Amino acid sequence: MVVNNQTRKPSPWQTDDPTWLDKLKGEQPRRRWQQRRTFILASLGVNAIVLLGVLDLGSHFDMRSRVDRPPSPTNQFLAGPSLYVVDGDTIHYNGERIRIANIDTPEITQAECDSELKRGLEAKAFLKELIDGRPLIINRGDPHTGRMTDQYGRTLALVSTGGRDVGTILIQRRHARPWTGRRMPWC
Structure with a gap:
């Protein structure tokens, strides 16, 4: 250059x-x-x-032999960080979407009116308060139809805590109604 x-x-x-x-x-x-x-x-x-x-993953592994460990039911777990309440009748646990089989609650994402949205948010808050930090027993499968999943791929199950059915508690508190096999309007 x-x-x-x-x-x-x-x-x-x-x-x-x-x-x-x-x-x-x-x-x-x-x-x-x-x-x-x-x-x-x-x-x-x-x-x-x-x-x-x-x-702090090291504290979650139990290094005791199987003989020394206390027995635990296969369907029982503690509600905690891996539990997320989606709405009044759906929870997520460790990647599994679980639909409480025996109830119908107002929708949140597809609410048809403001009243349904308000009641859906109340049902979600009540369910979270009801199961948060308590041991849950999940019995998979719909007791009426025998189906294991619904049309959206969610696991159908009865959920109970403290010896009481969560769906029945939600119905008694007027946050849900019994599931009739199809969704009914809340407006």
């Missing part, structure tokens, strides 16, 4: 040589890649250790 009758060396950005940065640093490309790989692996290791510390 000639500028004002002087010959100038082209800048590295103007060359077609992809290794210009390696030549400028006096390093080999392989060495730089090894440094990057070491840095990435070290970062991943540190992040994993921090994540395990934040989640």
